Amino acid sequence: MVSELFHEEELAREVARKLMAMAQRSADDASAERGSLLTFLRGPMERHMRYEEAAIFPHFQARGLAEEVQVALKQHAAVREATEALASVAQADVARSIVNVARLLLHHTNFEGDYIYPELTRDEWRELMKETVRQGI
Numbered sequence: 001m002v003s004e005l006f007h008e009e010e011l012a013r014e015v016a017r018k019l020m021a022m023a024q025r026s027a028d029d030a031s032a033e034r035g036s037l038l039t040f041l042r043g044p045m046e047r048h049m050r051y052e053e054a055a056i057f058p059h060f061q062a063r064g065l066a067e068e069v070q071v072a073l074k075q076h077a078a079v080r081e082a083t084e085a086l087a088s089v090a091q092a093d094v095a096r097s098i099v100n101v102a103r104l105l106l107h108h109t110n111f112e113g114d115y116i117y118p119e120l121t122r123d124e125w126r127e128l129m130k131e132t133v134r135q136g137i
């Protein structure tokens with residue numbers, strides 16, 4: 001069960017790593033992933049962030065982790081901003097925009113992996129992952 005749940009968290013990291021490698025190899029290949037990346041960012045990633053904001057972060061704030069929560073919230077805002085930028089950027093700048101999103105995703109998953117998730121109980125973690133993989137918004 002736990003390894004299954006961690007798999008979901010790994011997904012964002014995997015997506016980010018692959019896209020960065022792809023962008024270094026071929027800007028055109030990376031650009032071709034714009035649509036699927038936007039689907040991921042607006043679907044699973046958005047639900048994940050919303051659930052954290054509604055159900056996870058308030059508990060952490062109450063437990064004295066207000067600073068960590070503030071950092072995570074700023075990172076969520078940056079991911080959302082970069083998502084909208086990617087959606088509207090001109091074709092010539094898509095690869096650069098994808099690298100920017102990928103970097104933010106890696107930065108954020110590393111931060112949460114180090115400072116947020118270790119503080120979650122097993123049940124809290126399970127609920128977060130259930131919400132992330134839920135269909136629809």
Ligand SMILES: [Fe+2]
Binds near residue numbers: 048052072076108112
């Ligand atoms: Fe997050």
